[in-house]
Amino acid sequence: MTERASPRVLLASASPRRRDLLERAGYAVDVRPAGVDEARRAGELPVAWACRLAREKAAAARAGGALLVAGDTVVHRDGAVFDKPSSPEEARQTLTHLAGRWHTVTTAVFVSGPRGQRPFHVDTAVRMRAMTAQDIERYVATGEPLDKAGAYGIQGIGGVYVASVVGSWTNVMGLPIEQTLAALELVA
Amino acid sequence: MTERASPRVLLASASPRRRDLLERAGYAVDVRPAGVDEARRAGELPVAWACRLAREKAAAARAGGALLVAGDTVVHRDGAVFDKPSSPEEARQTLTHLAGRWHTVTTAVFVSGPRGQRPFHVDTAVRMRAMTAQDIERYVATGEPLDKAGAYGIQGIGGVYVASVVGSWTNVMGLPIEQTLAALELVA
Numbered sequence: 001m002t003e004r005a006s007p008r009v010l011l012a013s014a015s016p017r018r019r020d021l022l023e024r025a026g027y028a029v030d031v032r033p034a035g036v037d038e039a040r041r042a043g044e045l046p047v048a049w050a051c052r053l054a055r056e057k058a059a060a061a062r063a064g065g066a067l068l069v070a071g072d073t074v075v076h077r078d079g080a081v082f083d084k085p086s087s088p089e090e091a092r093q094t095l096t097h098l099a100g101r102w103h104t105v106t107t108a109v110f111v112s113g114p115r116g117q118r119p120f121h122v123d124t125a126v127r128m129r130a131m132t133a134q135d136i137e138r139y140v141a142t143g144e145p146l147d148k149a150g151a152y153g154i155q156g157i158g159g160v161y162v163a164s165v166v167g168s169w170t171n172v173m174g175l176p177i178e179q180t181l182a183a184l185e186l187v188a
Numbered sequence: 189m190t191e192r193a194s195p196r197v198l199l200a201s202a203s204p205r206r207r208d209l210l211e212r213a214g215y216a217v218d219v220r221p222a223g224v225d226e227a228r229r230a231g232e233l234p235v236a237w238a239c240r241l242a243r244e245k246a247a248a249a250r251a252g253g254a255l256l257v258a259g260d261t262v263v264h265r266d267g268a269v270f271d272k273p274s275s276p277e278e279a280r281q282t283l284t285h286l287a288g289r290w291h292t293v294t295t296a297v298f299v300s301g302p303r304g305q306r307p308f309h310v311d312t313a314v315r316m317r318a319m320t321a322q323d324i325e326r327y328v329a330t331g332e333p334l335d336k337a338g339a340y341g342i343q344g345i346g347g348v349y350v351a352s353v354v355g356s357w358t359n360v361m362g363l364p365i366e367q368t369l370a371a372l373e374l375v376a
């Protein structure tokens with residue numbers, strides 16, 4: 001078996017989880033976080049918001065013809081978004097809303113390369129188990145919820161509160177790797 | 189909020205993943221691996237095998253009235269079992285069989301305590317993405333497949349090859365934590 005050189009990809013995101021997934025899939029990753037205004041527009045639906053941000057991050061990265069991946073993950077239910085909490089109190093509120101219920105994690109991905117552009121998004125349904133006030137307090141105290149959409153990380157301590165997953169689970173980590181690799185092959 | 193002392197549980201398993209899940213759920217874990225003959229009997233169906241081993245591990249741990257968790261995880265499809273590989277070659281064979289297809293991960297759990305016994309099992313459907321020979325070679329070379337039922341770890345490097353999950357994802361790690369916690373509450 002001949003070992004191929006790892007193909008290079010630009011990642012328009014500072015997310016260590018997206019980088020890790022691409023690296024584990026065999027890519028050499030150049031991180032180029034894109035500074036875009038991430039505010040949600042009035043009336044903008046959660047999935048539309050994520051798709052717009054992925055596209056804007058891709059544009060801001062100015063990849064030229066290089067292989068590029070941009071992504072944005074939104075945690076939502078019934079049109080309500082559970083964003084990265086800005087404080088422990090907001091993390092507590094988010095977890096109180098998510099505990100014991102189903103929600104949707106959508107990652108919008110924008111892939112581009114010499115052979116064109118492939119924007120897409122993937123939904124995964126996630127059910128968190130019921131959490132007591134003590135569970136929530138203990139989890140918030142770890143600090144993990146503070147930089148995560150939905151105030152939990154499936155790969156970390158938060159995984160113990162994820163009861164059921166229907167769909168891509170790398171999507172819940174922030175990048176649906178199977179679909180992303182397929183898109184990269186189409187544009188490379 | 190008053191902090192409760194962590195309840196103690198005996199774990200009749202050497203699996204670091206089961207221990208980790210119980211600890212993250214707030215239990216103080218005493219590990220007491222049970223030495224039982226894990227061979228599958230002729231004609232024994234995969235789920236029946238796992239349930240029997242969980243029961244035998246629980247019996248061998250001689251927990252008395254203490255809280256006890258025993259578990260056995262089997263990866264299977266169409267009656268065929270994909271056990272922990274005994275060599276890199278067997279790991280390659282298993283991954284070749286699982287790649288690109290759905291399989292089932294069943295964890296049989298035997299929980300007991302002062303108020304009785306709760307045996308149960310949980311199935312999760314998992315689809316692995318297609319893997320090239322190079323993907324398989326690279327993954328086997330990490331060593332991770334060698335001590336895992338099904339020759340992959342969803343929590344580790346192998347997670348990148350898991351395309352879809354339907355059901356409990358802690359079950360795929362080796363212990364369906366939501367159901368286990370519910371059973372523990374019933375027998376404690």
